[in-house]
Amino acid sequence: MNRFCLCFMSILCAAYWQGTAQAADLTLYLGDNPPFNSFVANRPEGMAVDVMSEMLKRSQLSAEHKDFPWARALGTVQISSNHCAYTVGRIPEREAKFQWLGPIATVKGTLFGLRERNMQIKSLEDAKKYRIGDLRQGANAIFLESKGFTLDYANTEDQNLRKLLAGHIDLYPGSSFSAREIVRRLNLDPNKIQALYVFNQVDLYLACNLQTPAATMAKLNSALGSMRADKTLQKISAQYEARFAALD
Incomplete structure (x- = not known):
């Protein structure tokens, strides 16, 4: 094995051990x-x-x-x-x-809908007739599933809100904090979204x-x-x- 190969291998080994040490x-x-x-x-x-x-x-x-x-x-x-x-x-x-x-x-789980639809949600039972989207294994999703809801899953909150705006779901379960931030992040008009019913606190x-x-x-x-x-x-x-x- 020539000197170049030995030098190259030494560099690789040093890089490996340095990366391990800095894990x-x-x-x-x-x-x-x-x-x-x-x-x-x-x-x-x-x-x-x-x-x-x-x-x-x-x-x-x-x-x-x-x-x-x-x-x-x-x-x-x-x-x-x-x-x-x-x-x-x-x-x-x-x-x-x-x-x-x-x-x-601490956050309050809240159902949101489109303001233009003027939906009235007074209980979780009222919400069962609507399509609801949420994150798989999210705290709100687990709670709603325990109450007998079947959910339309998304990978991100952005996806959930876009599905709501496109009419693919009727209700979006989030918190008042996250809903406003996601609306801001997507450069949307916050007046399009309306908080309808608080169903949980976590x-x-x-x-x-x-x-x-x-x-x-x-x-x-x-x-x-x-x-x-x-x-x-x-x-x-x-x-x-x-x-x-x-x-x-």
Whole structure:
């Protein structure tokens, strides 16, 4: 083997070991839940992303963010140590599947429709005669399925809203926060969408694989606790208050 080959192999080995040594402490999957967290132009952004970034800084942990469809992301987290997802609604059906850190925020599940249709929804029973779209394995979807609803699934919240506007579904279950942010993101007239019925309330958390080391979870929990104590969590939330304005 000549000197060039030996040199080339040495470079490859060095690159491999450097990459291994620099592997992130955590792999984080983002749900599409604006303005809390989503990928925009291949970058994570949102209130929960800002909270998570500060938590990582204070806990001196590194993380790699990934953008997967929500059902696939949650499935991957369940089988992979040091993998987490956020923001995840903490509901009874998920309780034993993850380690939980939070809450980071609280949202109210709300059914939205097109204002021009002047729909009247006074109960979940009223909604059963309509076509409803949602994210597969989303907290709202799981809740509605438990109540006997059959849903039309999408991979992103943008897709859900576009389907609503195109008439492919009649109702879109989201939160007042996410609905306004998605309307803004798609450059749509917010007056086209109307909040019709609040059907659920969910606390949002970081959900981690059950085998993620206790020391890692303790560092994150301590960081979040310090952020509550010095009002950093409140300050980050306040920065997003303008976007959190509910749809009328």
